[in-house]
Amino acid sequence: MPEINVSALGLDYAAKTAIDDISFTAREGEFLTLLGPSGCGKTTTLMSIAGLVQPTRGSITCGADVLFDSQRSIDRPPERRNCGVVFQSYAIWPHMSVADNVAYPLRLRKVGKAEIAKRVQEALAMVELAALAERYPHQLSGGQQQRVALARAITYGPGVLLLDEPLSNLDAKLREQARIWLKEFQTSVGLTTIFVTHDQDEALALSDRVIVMNDGHIEQVGTPEEIYQRPASPFVASFLGSANLLAGTVLGTAGGLTQVRLQDSGQTVSVGADSLAGDVLVMIRPEDVELFSDTNAADHATLQGTLASRTFVGSSYRYIIDCGGQKLSVASRERWEPGPVRLRFAPERARLFPHASATAVPTLTEELSHA
Amino acid sequence: MTLSTSLRPRRGRHSGAARTDRLIQWGTWLLVVVLIFGPIVPVVYAGFVDRPLYESGGVLTLDNFGALGEDPAFWSALRNTALFALMAAVPGVLIGAGLAVLVARTDLPMQRFFGVVLVAPLLFPGLGVTLGWVTMYSPSGFVSTWVAEHFGSTPWNLYSLPGMAIVTLEKSVPLVYLMVRARLSSLDTSIESAALTAGARPLRVLWTITLPMLRPALLTAAILIVMIAFETLGLPLILGGPVDIDTLSTYLYRTWTTDPARQGTVSAAASGLLLLVTILLWLRTRVEGDASRYATAAGKATATRRLHLGPLRWPLAILISSYVVVAIVLPVVGLVMTSVTYIFTPAVSPWDVLTSRHFETVFTNDSLFRSITNSLLIGVVGSVLATTGLATAALVAHRSRFRLRSTLTPILFYPRALPGIVVGVGIFWSFVLLTPLEPLRTTVWGIMLAFIVRNTAIGYAAIQSSLLAISTELDAAARTSGATWFKTCRTIVVPLLRPALAGSLILMFVSILNDYDPAVFLVTTGNEVLGVTMLKQWAAGFAGPVAALGIIQIAITAFAVTIGRLAWGVKLHA
Ligand SMILES: Nc1ncnc2c1ncn2[C@@H]1O[C@H](COP(=O)(O)OP(=O)(O)O)[C@@H](O)[C@H]1O
Ligand SMILES: [Mg+2]
Numbered sequence: 001m002p003e004i005n006v007s008a009l010g011l012d013y014a015a016k017t018a019i020d021d022i023s024f025t026a027r028e029g030e031f032l033t034l035l036g037p038s039g040c041g042k043t044t045t046l047m048s049i050a051g052l053v054q055p056t057r058g059s060i061t062c063g064a065d066v067l068f069d070s071q072r073s074i075d076r077p078p079e080r081r082n083c084g085v086v087f088q089s090y091a092i093w094p095h096m097s098v099a100d101n102v103a104y105p106l107r108l109r110k111v112g113k114a115e116i117a118k119r120v121q122e123a124l125a126m127v128e129l130a131a132l133a134e135r136y137p138h139q140l141s142g143g144q145q146q147r148v149a150l151a152r153a154i155t156y157g158p159g160v161l162l163l164d165e166p167l168s169n170l171d172a173k174l175r176e177q178a179r180i181w182l183k184e185f186q187t188s189v190g191l192t193t194i195f196v197t198h199d200q201d202e203a204l205a206l207s208d209r210v211i212v213m214n215d216g217h218i219e220q221v222g223t224p225e226e227i228y229q230r231p232a233s234p235f236v237a238s239f240l241g242s243a244n245l246l247a248g249t250v251l252g253t254a255g256g257l258t259q260v261r262l263q264d265s266g267q268t269v270s271v272g273a274d275s276l277a278g279d280v281l282v283m284i285r286p287e288d289v290e291l292f293s294d295t296n297a298a299d300h301a302t303l304q305g306t307l308a309s310r311t312f313v314g315s316s317y318r319y320i321i322d323c324g325g326q327k328l329s330v331a332s333r334e335r336w337e338p339g340p341v342r343l344r345f346a347p348e349r350a351r352l353f354p355h356a357s358a359t360a361v362p363t364l365t366e367e368l369s370h371a
Numbered sequence: 372m373t374l375s376t377s378l379r380p381r382r383g384r385h386s387g388a389a390r391t392d393r394l395i396q397w398g399t400w401l402l403v404v405v406l407i408f409g410p411i412v413p414v415v416y417a418g419f420v421d422r423p424l425y426e427s428g429g430v431l432t433l434d435n436f437g438a439l440g441e442d443p444a445f446w447s448a449l450r451n452t453a454l455f456a457l458m459a460a461v462p463g464v465l466i467g468a469g470l471a472v473l474v475a476r477t478d479l480p481m482q483r484f485f486g487v488v489l490v491a492p493l494l495f496p497g498l499g500v501t502l503g504w505v506t507m508y509s510p511s512g513f514v515s516t517w518v519a520e521h522f523g524s525t526p527w528n529l530y531s532l533p534g535m536a537i538v539t540l541e542k543s544v545p546l547v548y549l550m551v552r553a554r555l556s557s558l559d560t561s562i563e564s565a566a567l568t569a570g571a572r573p574l575r576v577l578w579t580i581t582l583p584m585l586r587p588a589l590l591t592a593a594i595l596i597v598m599i600a601f602e603t604l605g606l607p608l609i610l611g612g613p614v615d616i617d618t619l620s621t622y623l624y625r626t627w628t629t630d631p632a633r634q635g636t637v638s639a640a641a642s643g644l645l646l647l648v649t650i651l652l653w654l655r656t657r658v659e660g661d662a663s664r665y666a667t668a669a670g671k672a673t674a675t676r677r678l679h680l681g682p683l684r685w686p687l688a689i690l691i692s693s694y695v696v697v698a699i700v701l702p703v704v705g706l707v708m709t710s711v712t713y714i715f716t717p718a719v720s721p722w723d724v725l726t727s728r729h730f731e732t733v734f735t736n737d738s739l740f741r742s743i744t745n746s747l748l749i750g751v752v753g754s755v756l757a758t759t760g761l762a763t764a765a766l767v768a769h770r771s772r773f774r775l776r777s778t779l780t781p782i783l784f785y786p787r788a789l790p791g792i793v794v795g796v797g798i799f800w801s802f803v804l805l806t807p808l809e810p811l812r813t814t815v816w817g818i819m820l821a822f823i824v825r826n827t828a829i830g831y832a833a834i835q836s837s838l839l840a841i842s843t844e845l846d847a848a849a850r851t852s853g854a855t856w857f858k859t860c861r862t863i864v865v866p867l868l869r870p871a872l873a874g875s876l877i878l879m880f881v882s883i884l885n886d887y888d889p890a891v892f893l894v895t896t897g898n899e900v901l902g903v904t905m906l907k908q909w910a911a912g913f914a915g916p917v918a919a920l921g922i923i924q925i926a927i928t929a930f931a932v933t934i935g936r937l938a939w940g941v942k943l944h945a
Pocket of ligand 1: 013014016017018036037038039040041042043044045
């Protein structure tokens, strides 16, 4: 399995730069996910690799093959790129049976009849649809269609598997099953896979590595753990799970802790040592904040606030705490009543970002109060 | 569970195939450009040279336009056409829009019946219908005679500009009706309900809420009728001819056929007409674009709430029924009766003068019969060729990365602005001037070409709207599977497009069968086609055989449409 190398790839539409000079590598056999909000350029990136849209600049290679290089004017047509693609709509051809759909790429390659039958059988068995070979697409459920699309994309042994939100058309229950199934499937075929999704849970559960995209550029590349626990920007922090971002000013660093004075309330919090200075944002996830009663925890929970609202979300409660003007979301299994509370979080759980990078990040509390 | 070895697409075969793709794309584009703009070139060019095209050594000049400006006949034709257009557009829009609103938005009785009957004339051959009107409403027509006998005189005169405008209603009302209905169906009825709940009475709601929302559709419809008025030839020839009323197109026709010395002048006039109609088309496209921009968001399909007409229900239904009888049923009846009687007048009972003579004439006279077989031949061959070409063009325009793809759709829609007479003359000149094509001039194939060019927009629109509804991911999936562009089109897109292709086939067949104005310059002995034969026979005074031909034309059209509907479920007005 070759590795895919995308280098300084850019694509401008008349009114908008859809992808802004991004570079990344999908390693051999890796499950790599492009994660980002709708319209951030994920599909465009994927389809550039498949050869279905033409980038404006940059290059794409698959192993030793150059698929696209704007400087050398190389743009291999999609039919010669040997990519297996599963489209968001699955794109099963409605006028062909399941078996014919899967056999189509093989017929194009002038494979013998017996070999076609064998490979179709093999691929359908792999996606557990052997019994439905003679059905037509309209007789299949969404989950089955998705698997036909997968079978069709792998029968001819493509160099890379490209998946564009393949689970987004399934209902919630089925999606969970399909996710597990897809992961096992990818591991067993061992294909280099680039997977596109806007669903953070999917990305975290499936990927070897995740590329977080925003507005045409890459925010962060890392393993699921890395991007969740050590987000590189406020955007990544809020896009993966929930994150509070509190404005403050660095006071100084001592003893492995950096002290930050919060805006408005003037209270001080400690976070893991950081080299930032000046105005910052303190990122802390709701589940990392503990609540204490206002009266008896003054010694170890120094942050004071007022519990403003409570929402029951099933597994826990969500609280909005007003810390002298800045709102903070907290998740807790315990039920607290409105009124003054104290808060605490472990310094190593918090991260600092320069304040300037805060632009255009929706704050968590805003989202909650709109919900 | 492991994957079998990789099968790479073969290199050599594929780069060759990519070249084939490009060849097909360039070939299609060039063909379209040559066919559509080719015929215009000699017409426009002839307007700017100082001598006929067939004489060598022409010098560029503007004298032709000067001569045109000094010709009073041209100015009177222009004035007549403008008046005719105005008189056709205003009532056409009012009646068509009124009918659409009443049928689509109120509790008018017999809605489904009206819905079908009102658009039926679109399938009638234009010339046959005009003759039908003449048999009924011309001064010696059946209805006129009857009215004159009972009331002393007839309050109308078909052989006049208003008369021509009235006959135009036959086609313009259904066109407006369809356009307005389409617009209405994109408007949520809740805007009307809102006005009702605010206390407005139903008719007031129609007047103050519904009508203003329709304004863009009404404007495009009006422009369309004006375009038709400017380019139609048969109608003013039949109704204006006997009383010497010229419109632009009959002025062109007459000068061209009777005064070869003035070819330069006429070509100048033709260029002017072309420019005018092109501007109208451009205006219309702009208004349509604006309209789609502020359509109310197509929300969920809710049951249409109908306004109550109250006591006006039945009076309105009777009024519309009378319109249907007078404007749609009676002309057809007139045509039928003329074809089966020696003389069709209220003075004699039709039963006493029944005859099959006219049909016998049609089937025994070589020239008349040949016009039927020729029309059928070019209809069948032309619709197949046109559909193949238009489908390929649509695929290049919407499903390829061909560099000039975005120019194809506007070019293929442009013939809507090509007056038939200009296409006809252009093709005639092309055949005369390009020696290798000369043999085509006297065959049916030249006429077929002219008819195809004139009607591309109809077939293309049918194919394009279906093509745009087919997800591009279906072809993308074939491409990434290893299929070239052409292979993808053939194996994936075309099979999915089959109903639209059948629709285009039927529409092109019917259009070619019923078209005639581009052929008036191309017909000689041997390549007669239905419409032109009817026009010439009519001018020679043979009403009976012409009516018989008209009936045959209607019968063939009905047959084709029925086949289309039964075999492929083709619906003809989308
Ligand atoms: N054909 C196109 N023309 C113009 N803009 C486009 C086109 N396709 C996509 N875009 C724009 O490019 C951006 C990225 O789109 P896309 O890659 O589809 O996003 P995603 O898949 O991440 O939701 C979007 O802002 C979209 O509006
Ligand atoms: Mg997308």
